[in-house]
Amino acid sequence: MHGYDLLVVGSANADLVVAVERRPAAGETVLGSDLATHPGGKGANQAVAAARLGAATGLLARVGDDAHGRLLLDTQRACGVDTRGVLIGAAPTGVALITVDPSGDNSIVVSPGANARLTPDDVRAAGELMAAAKVVSLQLEIPLETVAEAVTTAGRAGAKVVLNPSPPAPLPVEVLAACDLLVVNEHEARYLLRDAPAAAEGTPEAWAKALLARGPRSVVVTLGAAGALAATGDGTAVRIPSPRVRAVDTTGAGDAFTGALAWRWGAGDELTEAVRFAVRVGATAVTRPGAQQSYPTAAEVAAL
Numbered sequence: 166m167h168g169y170d171l172l173v174v175g176s177a178n179a180d181l182v183v184a185v186e187r188r189p190a191a192g193e194t195v196l197g198s199d200l201a202t203h204p205g206g207k208g209a210n211q212a213v214a215a216a217r218l219g220a221a222t223g224l225l226a227r228v229g230d231d232a233h234g235r236l237l238l239d240t241q242r243a244c245g246v247d248t249r250g251v252l253i254g255a256a257p258t259g260v261a262l263i264t265v266d267p268s269g270d271n272s273i274v275v276s277p278g279a280n281a282r283l284t285p286d287d288v289r290a291a292g293e294l295m296a297a298a299k300v301v302s303l304q305l306e307i308p309l310e311t312v313a314e315a316v317t318t319a320g321r322a323g324a325k326v327v328l329n330p331s332p333p334a335p336l337p338v339e340v341l342a343a344c345d346l347l348v349v350n351e352h353e354a355r356y357l358l359r360d361a362p363a364a365a366e367g368t369p370e371a372w373a374k375a376l377l378a379r380g381p382r383s384v385v386v387t388l389g390a391a392g393a394l395a396a397t398g399d400g401t402a403v404r405i406p407s408p409r410v411r412a413v414d415t416t417g418a419g420d421a422f423t424g425a426l427a428w429r430w431g432a433g434d435e436l437t438e439a440v441r442f443a444v445r446v447g448a449t450a451v452t453r454p455g456a457q458q459s460y461p462t463a464a465e466v467a468a469l
């Protein structure tokens with residue numbers, strides 16, 4: 166059996182992007198640029214990020230039996246991701262329909278498609294893949310019950326569980342408590358703490374402390390250009406600044422950060438060490454356009 170440094174269980178989407186002068190109002194039709202099609206989805210992004218850095222990476226996901234699904238599979242394989250866990254069919258590949266105006270504002274419609282058909286049964290059937298992984302990394306672009314099943318299966322198989330609860334959704338308390346590492350940005354932290362306004366209005370240190378009280382063993386808060394905060398159950402909370410870079414496109418920076426972090430932390434780095442590496446990966450990714458195509462190799466991170 167192939168051993169994985171990291172197994173990502175999550176979404177794979179085709180991002181369909183059209184630049185427009187003005188985003189259309191209800192009932193309106195506008196003409197736009199040529200269509201650009203990019204591989205995306207938080208799960209697929211994380212897998213590519215880790216594989217490009219050199220991690221032995223697998224992806225458990227579902228795509229449609231269509232051209233977008235083939236594009237996503239080809240991209241994963243070209244980056245060295247093991248796609249044995251990618252199931253095909255049941256619905257069209259998930260897509261994000263994106264219009265962007267000259268000011269950079271966008272409107273996005275997501276059709277989850279096959280991502281919404283990744284079931285708890287699919288996860289149970291992939292128990293062998295889970296058992297081969299040091300770390301299993303999850304996000305919330307697949308059904309919550311599938312995430313819950315993956316958290317349980319991974320824990321039982323002895324893999325560490327990393328969760329980025331994005332996009333924010335009501336998370337069962339037992340799922341949060343079963344995480345070894347929770348990775349949140351400001352928006353996700355405040356959402357999870359919506360029932361604790363005093364903590365939600367506080368500092369990132371206060372968010373981390375309040376989230377740790379709900380059970381995850383460690384919490385990392387990403388802070389954009391300011392870097393990230395690493396907090397553990399023993400009360401330590403360390404801010405790790407990002408290298409200063411000229412950001413041109415932050416799309417998918419969070420996924421690059423989390424893929425890199427999950428890999429290094431699962432490989433045995435101290436949490437602060439792993440975050441130090443991940444902020445360098447995130448910082449490199451924002452200096453280039455796009456999501457997956459902006460993700461660096463280990464040599465590029467070292468050269469930053």
Ligand code: ATP
Nearest residue numbers: 350387388389390392407412417418419444447448
């Ligand atoms: P996104 O949704 O844009 O993918 P996010 O909101 O989940 O990202 P951020 O906190 O914005 O997460 O960014 C994740 C990481 O990427 C940061 O912790 C940092 O390491 C890096 N990063 C993001 N923006 C910048 C920037 N302008 N300069 C340097 N590093 C950045």
